[in-house]
Amino acid sequence: MAEGRARRGVVLPGFGxxxxxxxxxxxxxxxxxxxxxxxxTATLTWGQFWETVTAPRTLAAYRLSFGASFxxxxxxxxxxxxxxWVLERYDFPGKRLVDGLVDLPFALPTAVAGIVLTTFxxxxxxxxxxxxxxxxxxxxxxxxxxxxxxxxxLPFVVRTVQPVLRDLDIxxxxxxxxxxxxxxxxxxxxxxxxxxxxxLTGSTLAFARALGEYGSVIFIAGNMPMRSEITPLxxxxxxxxxxxAGATAIALVFLLASFVLLFLxxxxxxxxxxxxxxx
Amino acid sequence: xxxxxxxxxxxxxxxxxxxxxxxxxLFLFLPLVVVFTEAxxxxxxxxxAAIREPVALAxxxxxxxxxxxxxxxxxxxxxxxxxxxxxxxxxxxxxLTTFIDLPFSVSPVISGMVFVLLxxxxxxxxxxxLARGVKVIFALPGIVLATLFVTFPLVARELIPLxxxxxxxxxxxxxTLGAGGxxxxxxxxxxxxxxxxxxxxxxxxxxxxxxxxxVSVVSGHIRGVTNTIPLHVEILxxxxxxxxxxxxxxxxxxxxxxxxxxxxIIEWRAGSGSV
Numbered sequence: 001m002a003e004g005r006a007r008r009g010v011v012l013p014g015f016g017x018x019x020x021x022x023x024x025x026x027x028x029x030x031x032x033x034x035x036x037x038x039x040x041t042a043t044l045t046w047g048q049f050w051e052t053v054t055a056p057r058t059l060a061a062y063r064l065s066f067g068a069s070f071x072x073x074x075x076x077x078x079x080x081x082x083x084x085w086v087l088e089r090y091d092f093p094g095k096r097l098v099d100g101l102v103d104l105p106f107a108l109p110t111a112v113a114g115i116v117l118t119t120f121x122x123x124x125x126x127x128x129x130x131x132x133x134x135x136x137x138x139x140x141x142x143x144x145x146x147x148x149x150x151x152x153x154l155p156f157v158v159r160t161v162q163p164v165l166r167d168l169d170i171x172x173x174x175x176x177x178x179x180x181x182x183x184x185x186x187x188x189x190x191x192x193x194x195x196x197x198x199x200l201t202g203s204t205l206a207f208a209r210a211l212g213e214y215g216s217v218i219f220i221a222g223n224m225p226m227r228s229e230i231t232p233l234x235x236x237x238x239x240x241x242x243x244x245a246g247a248t249a250i251a252l253v254f255l256l257a258s259f260v261l262l263f264l265x266x267x268x269x270x271x272x273x274x275x276x277x278x279x
Numbered sequence: 280x281x282x283x284x285x286x287x288x289x290x291x292x293x294x295x296x297x298x299x300x301x302x303x304x305l306f307l308f309l310p311l312v313v314v315f316t317e318a319x320x321x322x323x324x325x326x327x328a329a330i331r332e333p334v335a336l337a338x339x340x341x342x343x344x345x346x347x348x349x350x351x352x353x354x355x356x357x358x359x360x361x362x363x364x365x366x367x368x369x370x371x372x373x374x375l376t377t378f379i380d381l382p383f384s385v386s387p388v389i390s391g392m393v394f395v396l397l398x399x400x401x402x403x404x405x406x407x408x409l410a411r412g413v414k415v416i417f418a419l420p421g422i423v424l425a426t427l428f429v430t431f432p433l434v435a436r437e438l439i440p441l442x443x444x445x446x447x448x449x450x451x452x453x454x455t456l457g458a459g460g461x462x463x464x465x466x467x468x469x470x471x472x473x474x475x476x477x478x479x480x481x482x483x484x485x486x487x488x489x490x491x492x493x494v495s496v497v498s499g500h501i502r503g504v505t506n507t508i509p510l511h512v513e514i515l516x517x518x519x520x521x522x523x524x525x526x527x528x529x530x531x532x533x534x535x536x537x538x539x540x541x542x543x544i545i546e547w548r549a550g551s552g553s554v
Contacts, residue, residue, distance in 0.1 A: 109489025
């Protein structure tokens with residue numbers, strides 16, 4: 001393997017074996033299965049495809065999935081930044097425990113999160129019983145979807161912002177202060193520009209995760225067509241009706257949209273990083 | 280501690296800390312407590328009965344079997360991928376890492392769907408296999424494949440940055456001193472990554488045990504046969520057997536908490552420099 005040169009001098013063995021296994025396994029488990037999506041969609045005529053992906057029910061599902069995921073990502077951007085800040089900058093009893101708890105949504109199975117949040121926010125639940133008399137219905141409404149998506153996306157912003165805050169040079173803040181900047185000015189002009197890219201990256205990851213999320217949402221959503229039916233559920237319903245082509249067409253558009261979005265934000269954050277490292 | 284002029288006034292610190300903690304308690308801690316209060320609402324007897332029910336035991340057995348099949352495969356892949364990517368330079372490395380992360384950006388439902396398209400009764404290879412008596416969808420192989428797909432990047436993702444940061448110097452030294460390739464791998468490289476590997480394996484096992492969407496598409500929901508633990512929870516919940524649903528869910532929750540504890544221990548070890 002001419003290309004498999006080790007980084008420094010001595011050539012490590014095993015490149016061919018490791019690479020061969022990696023590529024074969026990647027192909028079998030991920031790439032070949034994913035290739036069935038465009039293949040299956042290609043069996044539809046252009047007219048059938050267009051009709052499926054622009055049906056009112058499909059458009060409503062796309063709108064809901066993107067809208068609710070965006071709202072959840074926004075909530076996570078604000079609160080994730082706050083939580084990261086408090087965990088990195090302040091001391092309080094039980095901090096290590098709280099820090100560990102942040103990863104709970106990564107570890108907790110989505111179905112469990114779904115039934116827990118539904119019970120929690122239902123009309124007779126711990127929180128729902130205080131909200132519903134005030135006219136705020138969470139469970140079985142689009143608001144419930146946002147709550148569930150906020151839960152599953154919560155760790156992303158916290159975990160991407162924390163290391164950036166930790167590595168900030170305290171002397172820069174000191175310089176700002178000694179030049180007469182107030183604490184608020186220092187935050188707005190010195191600290192914030194440093195952590196905005198990480199916040200953006202984190203909330204994009206949360207957004208992407210929220211888009212595809214299924215388990216935690218279907219229990220709390222109510223699942224009414226046109227109103228509270230997310231795209232993954234619509235795909236599931238099409239599959240249960242053995243409308244494989246329809247399900248695949250909806251999935252293809254959904255996947256492409258989220259890939260393009262992720263790609264754009266990646267480019268954006270790369271540019272930002274390049275700008276901040278040269279400027 | 281930071282000097283006072285480089286921190287916020289005490290009142291601001293308290294308000295920020297209070298708000299952050301209130302948010303976390305409301306969104307993370309209380310939901311965690313709900314699992315156990317709901318599970319035990321009808322007493323310990325109902326709790327134990329829900330777990331010892333034959334259908335529940337069958338679900339637990341199936342989930343364990345799937346996990347035992349999936350984790351070694353993805354762990355082997357993770358080590359191989361990390362070895363190739365972290366230890367060598369080659370063209371297309373970024374593309375390869377992007378492909379490895381791909382399953383993370385695919386909805387679980389779509390992850391299950393692709394295997395129905397491949398192996399379902401109307402799938403590409405499904406009819407051929409079915410004619411030969413091999414059932415993939417609505418059977419164990421389908422559940423294993425879907426779980427392999429969704430947990431695919433977990434071990435590799437833990438190991439690639441870890442191996443890269445460790446460099447090749449020790450391996451190079453061992454090789455120069457006459458150790459063989461496998462010897463170097465087992466005596467030098469594997470011990471160096473053992474904590475990262477352990478964490479990757481724990482993550483992979485936890486995710487394999489709890490996967491819902493992808494498995495839901497390929498399982499067929501046959502009680503006592505193709506129902507995993509999360510699918511059993513769903514059925515109990517939809518039948519309004521809430522205490523039983525939360526009792527079974529509490530097993531998965533304990534596993535999630537265990538994952539967090541293992542992560543805490545490994546980070547603590549890494550922090551104290553004993554890794």
